Amino acid sequence: MKAIKIDGRSIAEALRASVARDVALLRDECKFTPGLAVVLVGKDPASSVYVKTKARQAQAVGFKSQQFQLPSDVDEAELLAVIEELNADESIDGILVQLPLPGHINRWRVLEAISPAKDVDGFHPYNVGRLAAGRPALAPCTPLGIVHLINTVVSDLNGLDVVVIGRSNIVGKPLALLLGDAGCTVTGAQLQTRNLPSICRKADIVVAAAGCAELVRGNWLKPGAIVIDVGINRAIDSIGNIRLVGDVAFAEASERASYITPVPGGVGPMTVAYLLANTVKAAVSRRGLSLVRNFESSYISQSCSREHDRALDLERLT
Numbered sequence: 070m071k072a073i074k075i076d077g078r079s080i081a082e083a084l085r086a087s088v089a090r091d092v093a094l095l096r097d098e099c100k101f102t103p104g105l106a107v108v109l110v111g112k113d114p115a116s117s118v119y120v121k122t123k124a125r126q127a128q129a130v131g132f133k134s135q136q137f138q139l140p141s142d143v144d145e146a147e148l149l150a151v152i153e154e155l156n157a158d159e160s161i162d163g164i165l166v167q168l169p170l171p172g173h174i175n176r177w178r179v180l181e182a183i184s185p186a187k188d189v190d191g192f193h194p195y196n197v198g199r200l201a202a203g204r205p206a207l208a209p210c211t212p213l214g215i216v217h218l219i220n221t222v223v224s225d226l227n228g229l230d231v232v233v234i235g236r237s238n239i240v241g242k243p244l245a246l247l248l249g250d251a252g253c254t255v256t257g258a259q260l261q262t263r264n265l266p267s268i269c270r271k272a273d274i275v276v277a278a279a280g281c282a283e284l285v286r287g288n289w290l291k292p293g294a295i296v297i298d299v300g301i302n303r304a305i306d307s308i309g310n311i312r313l314v315g316d317v318a319f320a321e322a323s324e325r326a327s328y329i330t331p332v333p334g335g336v337g338p339m340t341v342a343y344l345l346a347n348t349v350k351a352a353v354s355r356r357g358l359s360l361v362r363n364f365e366s367s368y369i370s371q372s373c374s375r376e377h378d379r380a381l382d383l384e385r386l387t
């Protein structure tokens with residue numbers, strides 16, 4: 070068996086096009102433009118690249134996009150004041166503070182200062198709690214993107230066995246909640262998990278989000294499994310070049326899996342696309358509108374090909 074690659078780039082592109090259509094309709098029919106503010110503290114090169122990508126894509130779908138670049142020695146109070154201003158700014162629907170933050174800043178104080186209604190990263194405890202309770206919430210972008218990718222190859226997740234390797238707040242834990250809600254039997258694995266290969270061998274879907282290069286080997290997989298590789302690790306190849314590798318040994322895994330995401334070009338593009346989708350969602354619900362027919366399921370549990378069927382419910386917008 071040779072696995073089929075799940076092309077995150079083109080699936081994300083389709084999602085961005087759908088967000089752009091939503092933005093145009095909101096602008097034309099409801100006379101507002103969603104606004105996204107991205108706050109970067111310091112000059113970490115990777116964070117700067119992420120922030121630029123987010124801002125560029127936000128502009129491309131038609132958002133009002135604002136960037137705030139604060140020095141790495143900025144006071145926590147000053148950062149909190151920027152967030153307060155953005156919370157109060159009616160033209161801003163989504164606020165994202167790029168992580169990691171410098172050590173002198175309390176990350177939780179900052180994340181909890183963001184209005185839950187504008188928390189497009191889905192990291193505020195209010196949204197985390199609502200997600201855990203199965204209530205509508207702004208959920209974290211990477212897990213939303215992963216569920217979307219899985220849904221492009223299997224639309225009904227009921228009864229499937231899934232192993233999620235890694236239980237961080239931004240990927241593993243929320244993903245386990247989303248997949249559980251979708252009807253999967255989810256095993257959450259972490260560093261302390263024993264017999265991980267044999268646990269994976271029983272799974273219909275393996276999601277690797279450990280940050281550990283090529284952790285998942287081909288012989289860990291049940292033949293025909295779906296493999297989602299979230300990891301982004303820098304490795305040095307035989308001629309000394311740095312290249313990105315995932316948490317899955319791609320070549321080996323491709324011999325056993327039915328579908329597999331590449332690194333790069335798998336989960337990564339979906340994360341930014343869902344930031345945009347979350348911003349539209351926040352913009353709409355902040356205005357008390359329930360704008361999109363099947364809005365939740367179209368982004369979370371429908372396949373990309375069905376994305377085209379999605380339409381804004383204009384009657385309910387006005």
Ligand code: NAD
Binds near residue numbers: 279280299300
């Ligand atoms: P994290 O360091 O916060 O958490 C890692 C988790 O993996 C922990 O629960 C840990 O117990 C577990 N783990 C580590 N080594 C393990 C092992 N050998 N066996 C089993 N479990 C193990 O990481 P994170 O922020 O969730 O990120 C995980 C990876 O995903 C990183 O490579 C990160 O760069 C990547 N990531 C990618 C995207 C994207 O958009 N593509 C988004 C977020 C994170």
